[in-house]
Amino acid sequence: MFHFHAQNLFQLEEEEEEEEEDKFDIFVSVKDPEKIGETTLPMFRNKTFTVRRRFSDFLGLYEKLSEKHGPNGFIVPPPPEKSLLGMTKVKVGKEDSSSTDFVERRRGALERYLQRVVNHPSLLQDPDVREFLEREELPRAVSTQALSGAGFLKMINKATDAVSKMTIKMNESDVWFEEKLQEVESADQQFRKLHALVESLVVHRKELSLNTASFAKSAAMLGSAEDNTALSRALSQLAEVEDKMEQLHQEQAANDTFTFAEMIADYIRLLGAVRGSFDHRMKAWQRWQDAQSMLQKKRETEAKLLWANKPDKLQLAKEEIAEWEAKVTQYERDFERVSATVRKEVIRFEREKTKNCKRQIIKYLECLLQSQQQLIKYWEAFLPEAKAIA
Amino acid sequence: SAVLNVDLQTDAMLQVDISDALSERDKVKFTVHTKSTLPNFKQNEFSVVRQHEEFIWLHDSFVENEEYAGYIIPPAPPRPDFDASREKLQKLGEGEGSMTKEEFTKMKQELEAEYLAIFKKTVAMHEVFLCRVAAHPVLRKDLNFHVFLEYNQDLSVRGKNKKEKLEDFFKNVVKSADGVLVAGVKDVDDFFEHEKTFLLEYHNRVKDASAKSDRMIRSHKNAADDINRIASSLYTLGTQDSTDLCKFFLKVSELFEKTRKIEARIAADEDLKLADLLKYYLRESQAAKDLLYRRSRALVDYENANKALDKARAKNRDVLQAETSQQLCCHKFEKISESAKQELIDFKTRRVAAFRKNLVELAELELKHAKGNLQLLQGCLGILKGNT
Secondary structure, three states, X not given: OEEEEEEOOOOOOOOOOOOOOOOOOOEEEEEOOOOEOEOOOOOEOOOEEEEEEOHHHHXXXXXXXHXXXXXXXXXXXXXXXXXXXXXXXXXXXXXXHHHHHHHHHHHHHHHHHHHHHXXXXXXXXXXXXXXXXXXXXXXXXXXXXXXXXXXXXXXXXXXXXXXXXXXXXXXXXXXXXXXHHHHHHHHHHHHHHHXXXXXXXXXXXXXXXXXXHHHHHHHHHHHHHOOOHHHHHXXXXXXXXXXXXXXXXXXXXXXXXXXXXXXXXXXXXXXXXXXXXXXXXXXXXXXXXXXXXXXXXXXXXXXXXXXXXXXXXXXXHHHHHHHHHHHHHHHHHHHHHHHHHHHHXXXXXXXXXXXXXXXXXXXXXXXXXXXXXXHHHHHHHHHHHHHOOO | OOOOEEEOOOOEEEEEEEEEEEEOOOOEEEEEEEEEOOOOOOOOEEEEEEOHHHHHHHHHHHHHOHHHOOOOOOOOOOOOOOHHHHHHHHHHHHOHHHOOHHHHHHHHHHHHHHHHHHHHHHHHHHHHHHHHHHHOOOHHHOHHHHHHHHOOOOOOOOOOOHXXXXXXHHHHHHHHHHHHHHHHOOOOOHHHHHHHHHHHHHHHHHHHHHHHHHHHHHHHXXXXXXXXXXXXXXXXXXXXXXXXXXXHHHHHHHXXXXXXXXXXXXXXXXXXXXXXXXXXXXXXXXXXXXXXXXXXXXXHHHHHHHHHHHHHHHHOOOHHHHHHHHHHHHHHHHHHHHHHHHHHHHHHHHHHHHHHHHHHHHHHHHHHXXXXXXXXXXXXXXXXXXXX
């Protein structure tokens, strides 16, 4: 279960132009994950409030938002996937670093998920979002199976199949969409590759940390066996330096994970949502096309009936034509509306992505920099000890 | 690097180094270059080509020579091992089709650098062995050593025959059994008693430290490799188009490309200054243990000879023979003890000096690299933050 605070909820104004900065004064944070079963009282303050939510509640919220806003072309931010392996370890009570990492990754991902939802001007207006943030107890979300990792992937794959089949049929006025989709797909590929590489780095840094600790102990043992006093002391100082290095490597691995790898994981999920919005646009187009075909069929029927001289059926046919003409107009308008929304959403997404990626990478590099400064301190302290050997 | 040795008595100089080396398919050919004013050499400066097995032959001839029982025999250099590196290069060649030209070129360069590093190391280790021999007041005069240095034909020592290999095997088995026996006997001499205790413990701990340092450095190399791939991946992301974000990725890719080179250098320097140092003293401490063992054997022989003499005197039979034998054993034991003491003191001096040199250099290099990394990061962050 997760606690979060929602501070300073304000009324919002309509966005005027698509380039305008989103201005919100709502801040969410997700803290203190606990296993189900423990009790903590939620706190109430003026414009700050805290509620407890289960992981499935987050998934349930996504499902609702995605059903409502997805078809209109909105990019609905996705939450992190269900993870059978990760959660099993946590439930069993395995207190090792991999399960604490998993819990922290999930906590961070949920926080960022919520932040993205409330940062979105249209989504914040949704009553389900308000309810999620404010209501004390939420009824259990039932149908969250579709949102497991595999289900998610299936949904994305279905969308891409549909898209790739239809792109060929669209006319040139949609070149922007075609190009964007290609960009999104190639970015997705690259991000996945990058994610795997960063995860590999995390593994190796953790190994390095363990091996450094092991070496430190060994060096200390060697130092105590050494019978030259100054060398003995220098060796135990070396052991201390290596101990500190172990700590640095651990911190680096955490930096790699939470600042870098998790950012990339977020964007892999978001790119999936972007492709989803393209898919919805395609569906809207298809509905319009289908309506046009239907209208054509009805007109052909009418023509046949004119020759056949059946006034009753003819009347029916005329009514149906009117009905379908209206639908064609409606669906065309829908398609244009959805296209405009998708376009606006994609531009917004890219702007946010640029801002976020830059910020996170700078944070990551600053941590690396601090690490080097520490390193310098440690070795500078050691050097005189080494020189003192006689 | 060569060591200049001047024999004070005869004013003769002996300088040995490996001036060149050639790596062929399954062997390395070392060019051993000698400069000497010793009268027994035909020329003052000459070179021969030697392979690893010939170094081993020379080392083993020292070990087997009874005259040298009282010295720490400089440890033999390890066999040049390019198998892993060669395998990697082969795999790379097979996988050429599955990667981009840039990736392939990059990986090839790295593997070639790795190969070169291993090559340099093996040359250094073979050279150190020769220099230690040349520096030793007695061993430098050894005839086999001079043959090794000067005889410009193949020494034909490659591949011991089966009989010799079996003999070696049994020799080692007997040695280790004896080793256990002798270790339990307390020495009369405090100095040797202390040295025995010290060396047994020290050797084990150096062994452990050597293994652990290898593993640590291996992880470091792996992390550097990952950073290299991450740099490539960021480069690909950065070249997709010319947006702000892409330019950003390119800058970061450039940074990682540089920092990973430093990380690889750190791993290489740790390998040279720390891992190699520990490996060397693992071998030298073993050689020192072997010396103690030989002295213990000589002591046991001496004690047995004493017992045999007493028995002979009691029976009044073969007394002269027993006396001669006992005198020989006594002499041998005393000779070994005398030189062993000096050898062990020298060993300590050498060890302390080597550790000092390497630990100082290690610290200086770690500092240099950390400062390098810091500068790169500061520079890059300055640019990235300025443009945001």
